[in-house]
Amino acid sequence: MEFQYDLELNKIESMIKNKNIKRILIQMPEGMLDTPLKSIITKFSDSNIEIFLAGDASYGICDIAIEKAKFLDCDLLIHFGHTDFAFADRIHSTVEGINILIIPALVTFNISSSLNNIKNKLDELRWRKVIITATAQHLNNLKELKTFLEKQKIIVSNETQIIGCHIGSLRTPTQNDGIISLHAGEFHTRGLLLNSSIPVLQVNPYTSNISYYSSDERERIIKQRLNVITKVKSAQYWGIISSSKIGQYNPTNIESIRQKLSNAKKRHLIVIAENIDTQVLFNMTWVDAWVNTACPRLIDDQERFFKPIITFKEFLYLFGDVTWENLLEKGFI
């Protein structure tokens, strides 16, 4: 089944006209490269405009292709499929002389076919107060969900967008019964479980499937993290992973790690890459442990790193700067 997205073509058209745009760089997730991209080319390519596609995978707004747009001398960069959530300062302070449109590409369908399933599950769980979340493309569905829940007399205490490394203002959620999240796949479920302490009900807006993740599931994931942290305790040679992507370069964290390792007389190397290549890291067999300052979700690929990899927050715990309780409450990523 093919899904439709709101590509906000009128907004693009106005920008082209008002700013006299001549060269455009488009960046979009793989799932939109078929019909959505074709409809943009159909609409704009017979005008006097050159259109380029950023051909690398687009996982998040953290790697918005500003450098490529500059390299190609484009006057407009259009990034589809995300919002500037959690990265607005970095993106907008980096741009010089390039117009940027960030278009979330909201789905054009509603979630009416999921509502009955949601109601049945909530009756079973007896949830009365919840947090609701959604990925960028389902922010319109989030409003629909809120209206539905309020009609069921369920209190929505907080609503927020989520991305893989940021789950908005979901902190201190203990007084809520759970999180209801609109997203597809397991990636965001795992992110929610790693960064909150209450059960998660995932609603897949594409399939209407509902999956419930209890606190037991969170404990299982946390146990895995604890195992990894335990393994790196005696590491002598450390690798600090960093990325040159605009939203993933964290010099303050790198410096903080570097100082702590130096003070502890541990040897270390800082590795910087745009995309972290696990094969490159694999060849550094002398590294005992990795600490990651780039996309924190690299820990999902633990097996591909061959050596243990921990997040910055886990590193702070290891060096006694935060407590285990703090990690549990404030999250691992």
Ligand code: SF4
């Ligand atoms: S840093 Fe990672 S999780 Fe965060 S937006 Fe980028 S790709 Fe997604």
